Amino acid sequence: MFSYIKRFLIGRPLKSTELGExxxxxxxxxxILSSDALSSVAYGPEQILLVLMTIGAIAYWYSIPIAIGVLILLAALILSYRQIIFAYPHGGGAYVVSKENLGVLPGLIAGGSLLVDYILTVAVSVSAGTDAITSAFPSLHPYNVIIAVAFVVLITTLNLRGVTESASVFALPVYLFILALFILIGVGAYNILTGHVSPSLHTSIGTPVAGISLFLLLRAFASGCTALTGVEAISNAIxxxxEPSPRNAAKTLMAMGTILALLFSGIVILAYYYGVGHREEVTVLSQIxxxxxGRNFMYFFIQGTTALILILAANTGYSAFPLLAVNLAKDKFVPRMFTVRGDRLGYSNGIIFLGLFSIILIIVFKGQTEMLIPLYAIGVFIPFTLSQTGMMVKWIKEKPEGWVHKLLINTTGALISLLVSVMFFITKFSSVWPVLVFLPIIIYFFHRIHKHYEAIAEQLRVSNSVPAIPIEGNVIIVPVxxxxxxxxxxLNYAKSLSPHQIIAVHIPFEREDEAIFEQKWGNWQPGIRLVTLYSPYRSIVQPLLKFVDIVQNKANESNYQVTVIIPQFIPKKGWHNILHNQSSLLIRAHLLYRKNVIVATVPYHLSK
Incomplete structure (x- = not known):
């Protein structure tokens, strides 16, 4: 049944030779890789206005120069990540750049931040998409969390079907969103130029604003930079x-940057001329x-495509998270299970892990996008800062042709990214403080995992291992x-291994049962020694373990190996297992932790 459901949801397994397809x-x-960045235009401009509204609508004109600053940072990031793509064509992005140029610790900080950020990408994107749906249909507000979780399950399932299949499903909504926003910006610009938008809706650029400060403007700039989240995803997914992967990735990155700049600029300009500000339960894009x-077909078309891309922007995380986890796993900082490809040639473990943790975040934060965005943004700008700094170090060390120009780009990006990170910590500390807690914890676990793998490699290395002690014989214990x-x-299997060193062990709970069983055994298997271990407390495991320890101590003196053979019947139907106590599983689980004891299970398959 499980196999049938899996095939229905995920599809037939693919051969390794089909990877190129x-x-x-x-x-x-x-x-699929730009949907996160492009979708952020639905909430990035709103975050700027959310800060400026603390002064009043008169301050909304500052959104224009703030947007220009965001575009300057976008240009620096796009050019920088284009350089990263060609310098590190095997992917890894900020993690690989930071590790190779700044050291292991900065690399782990970048890698850990991005892993968490991709989880937040899914949570934020789906939550924002759900907000867009409930803005159009307010009666659905009470079901925000349920709707968001359902979308995460759907996207996870689609990604388990494979990269190209999920891309085929997601491509149309993304391009519809781009088309819808260009139509919106075009019609809005036409209305402004033809005088259909009243000048009274907005204050003139340059109007003096009482109470404005550099600190508040920097805070608004930092908030607006949330529109740049997802820019790094392409460099992780090369x-x-x-083929040629780097060239295709670089062209895709430039296309994404151009579209993002146009959409972000257009939304900010329309919001300014329309005098639109932040309102509870109605997004800025919905107001524009x-x-x-008006509330006609085009309005619902824009809201619908916005909701779709916000939800499908989560797919950026599903594309980049598994590949980043693979790079960390190859360096022994996360479990190796993340390097295993599933039936559909995707890194299934990474996809499932991402989906589960995203659902947990959505439930914990109750699907409130505003609570997640600051944490999400700081998780992006820490790796931004480290990757830019790493590239600066690379150019200074290697000094390739044209390195001064490249250094200037990365220096600009590093300084602005650092400024944004600092502003987030200063202005939104109550929202981003968890970074200071979970990031050290993640790095600690990275080191523990790495230490574990190194210790295993040392112990398994043949050249460094202690010579194995020769085995003179085998003592076989069979619990009956x-x-x-x-x-x-x-018993027949045990006789084939060591016919003269077999000990059957029976554990009765009553004294009278002990004598009866010994008599029956003598009549049935007179040639095999039987040991009965009376257990007044009705425990099977403890008496058996003590007996195994006694036999092992004596066997070690003669270089004999102790083997415990566990009889186990296998029901014809899987559900029949719940009708039995599974004591063999319990015995095996305890014996596996006994050193120098071999545990073997001999299955007996039932036919009815």
């Missing part, structure tokens, strides 16, 4: 591109669309619950 074209890559078209075909099957 799972690579992305530039058109599909733009859809291996997903068709309503003022431009009764006189059955299951036990007979196990």
């Amino acid at each position: 799972q690579k992305l074209t530039k058109v599909k890559a733009l859809a 291996p997903n591109f068709k 669309a309503e003022q431009t078209f 619950a009764g006189i059955t075909h299951v036990v007979e099957n196990s």
